[in-house]
Amino acid sequence: xxxxxxxxxxxxSFSAYCQKVELTPQAQISIITCGAGDEIYSKFGHSxxxxxxxxxxxDVVYNYGTFDFTTxxxxxxFARGKLDYTLTRQSFPYFLLSYEEENRWVKEQILKIGLPxxxxxxxxxxxxxxxxxxxxxxxxxxxxxxxxxxxVLKQSYGEKLAFKDDYLNExxxxxxxxxxNVPVNSWLGFGIDLALGSVIDDTATPYExxxxxxxxxxxxxxxxxxxxxxxxxxxxxxxxxxxxxxxIFLLSPGFWLxxxxxxxxxxxxxxxxxxTRRRWLDFILFFIPGIIGLGVIFLWFFTxxxxxxxxxxxxxAFPAHLFVAFVVARKRGPNWVAKYALFSLGLIVASMxxxxxxLQIFSPLLMLxxxxxxxxxxxLFWSYKKPLLA
Numbered sequence: 001x002x003x004x005x006x007x008x009x010x011x012x013s014f015s016a017y018c019q020k021v022e023l024t025p026q027a028q029i030s031i032i033t034c035g036a037g038d039e040i041y042s043k044f045g046h047s048x049x050x051x052x053x054x055x056x057x058x059d060v061v062y063n064y065g066t067f068d069f070t071t072x073x074x075x076x077x078f079a080r081g082k083l084d085y086t087l088t089r090q091s092f093p094y095f096l097l098s099y100e101e102e103n104r105w106v107k108e109q110i111l112k113i114g115l116p117x118x119x120x121x122x123x124x125x126x127x128x129x130x131x132x133x134x135x136x137x138x139x140x141x142x143x144x145x146x147x148x149x150x151x152v153l154k155q156s157y158g159e160k161l162a163f164k165d166d167y168l169n170e171x172x173x174x175x176x177x178x179x180x181n182v183p184v185n186s187w188l189g190f191g192i193d194l195a196l197g198s199v200i201d202d203t204a205t206p207y208e209x210x211x212x213x214x215x216x217x218x219x220x221x222x223x224x225x226x227x228x229x230x231x232x233x234x235x236x237x238x239x240x241x242x243x244x245x246x247x248i249f250l251l252s253p254g255f256w257l258x259x260x261x262x263x264x265x266x267x268x269x270x271x272x273x274x275x276t277r278r279r280w281l282d283f284i285l286f287f288i289p290g291i292i293g294l295g296v297i298f299l300w301f302f303t304x305x306x307x308x309x310x311x312x313x314x315x316x317a318f319p320a321h322l323f324v325a326f327v328v329a330r331k332r333g334p335n336w337v338a339k340y341a342l343f344s345l346g347l348i349v350a351s352m353x354x355x356x357x358x359l360q361i362f363s364p365l366l367m368l369x370x371x372x373x374x375x376x377x378x379x380l381f382w383s384y385k386k387p388l389l390a
Contacts, residue, residue, distance in 0.1 A: 021126075022119070027053040028110055029118050031149060032061065032095075033217040033234065035105035036181055040188060042102070044181050045213040047146045050092055050108070051122055059092045062125045064136070065145030080303040085138040085145075087129055100238055107234035109220050117225070121156045128152070141174060141200075141307055146213040157225060164222040165206045168215075174200035174307070175361055177212060184364060185254040186247065193363035194292065195299055197311030201361050257368040264372040268379045277383050282328040285376050286344075290322025312360045316351040316370065318344070328380065338384035341377045348374050 034046040049062045066088045099106050111118070127133060138144060154161055172180070175196070182189045209215040223230045249255050264281070271277050297319060299308035324340055327333045348370045355362050 021056070021058070021122070023051075023053050023115065023122055024055045025115055026055045027051070027058075027115065027118050027122075029113070029121055030108045030110040030233075031217070031220055031231065032237075033107045033109070033213045034099050035240065037102050037104050042104070043188070045146075047149045047213040047216055048095070049121075049125065049149065049152070051125070052092070060089050061092050061095045062129065063088045063090060063095070063145070064148040067138075080305075082304055083138065084135040086136070087125075087134040089129055096237060103240040103243065104238075105236065105240050106238040107217065108237050109217065109231040109233040110235075111231055112229055113225060117157065121153070124152060124156050137304075139306060141208065141211045144211055146216045147211055149216050150210055150219070160226050161230070162224045162227070163207065164219065164224075167219050167222045168206055168209060171203050171206070171209070173202060173361075174204050174208070174211075177204060177209065181212070183247065185252045187253055190253045190363050190365055193361075193366075194313055195295070195311070196307050197300065197309050197313075198360035199310050200307050201358070253365055254368075257365055261368045261372045265375055268375050272379060272382070275386060277380075279329050279331065282376065282380060283325045285373055286321040286325035286328060289317040289373070290319055290325060292317035293319035293321065310360070312351065312354050313362070315354070316348050316366075316373070318347055333384075335384065338381045341380040341384070345374055345377045345381075348377075 028051075030050045030052070032048045032050050034048075036043050036045050046065055048065070050060070051062070052059045064085065064087050067083055067085050071083065096106060111121075113121075136143065136148075150163075175193075178192060178196075178200070179189065182192060184190075184193070206219075210219055217234060220231045221234070264285070267278055267281055293314050296308075296311045296314045296317060299305060300311055300314075321344070324337070328337060351362065351366075352370070354360055
């Protein structure tokens with residue numbers, strides 16, 4: 001949030017641009033690529049386009065990665081994938097300063113093009129910056145600050161700009177590409193694996209890798225314009241200071257889910273030994289998966305997010321669990337609860353099979369959750385076969 005607010009505060013109007021600017025031979029256009037940051041929005045890095053013409057006092061960045069917090073119904077639009085992102089224009093020194101403050105590396109690739117090509121790209125960016133053109137529909141994989149770089153270049157230079165399919169040493173799935181930037185054993189990584197569906201487990205094409213700024217930078221290293229080298233560099237503009245990036249295991253989901261598993265197993269053993277049943281525990285172990293299931297349905301069917309479709313987390317986190325939670329909270333529910341407990345156990349087994357055959361890759365941390373749920377569902381089946389429970 002701090003970064004995005006800083007970007008808006010640092011935007012400079014450059015009133016001289018109200019009239020068409022003709023670049024001079026000293027003008028330079030470059031692609032700026034920035035490393036990942038600590039905030040959620042910055043985990044995947046950033047890309048922007050820099051226009052510099054010292055003879056006219058121009059040094060600005062065209063930035064497709066900003067949005068307006070004052071947008072009406074901001075939170076709902078963000079959750080539903082209906083929030084517009086916008087192209088902003090800001091002073092490059094301010095832009096660079098914000099990344100220095102966040103200790104994120106910044107690299108520059110200067111476009112090796114003539115003045116007519118520079119003017120053409122500059123005019124296109126100015127047209128895109130017009131109030132009626134600057135907003136666009138954001139998509140995490142297919143329309144973000146990084147993919148916009150290639151789209152704008154391609155729009156400007158057409159078939160003269162050649163894409164190189166062989167720029168990758170190895171291709172990854174979309175989920176693997178996310179995990180390269182967000183650790184699995186983090187709350188953000190765990191949440192991403194819950195929220196995103198099977199559609200991100202396909203192997204990304206070389207072009208699709210470019211939703212990450214790093215791969216856009218790598219593509220630009222080998223791309224050609226009229227069969228000539230398109231960019232120089234990348235040259236470093238800022239190198240971050242080394243910091244301790246190790247995470248604290250005691251704060252990780254792996255630690256807390258292990259505690260959760262141990263607690264459920266221990267309480268279940270005590271219930272079994274003393275022929276009792278903690279109804280509050282059964283309520284929680286159905287209610288929370290039910291809530292997760294409703295969240296999956298919302299993201300899958302009621303948002304514009306393309307990456308949340310086909311989410312098989314809905315199997316083990318079955319939405320009907322939400323209703324059953326209130327049934328098992330009673331001292332003695334109907335007899336069908338025993339069969340439903342076995343059904344719930346079967347859903348976990350089905351989820352494991354889906355993972356095994358590769359239909360969807362789940363978070364490894366879910367094994368801790370599934371073991372806890374499976375143990376309790378088995379106990380619940382047994383408990384409904386036993387009379388006189390406390």
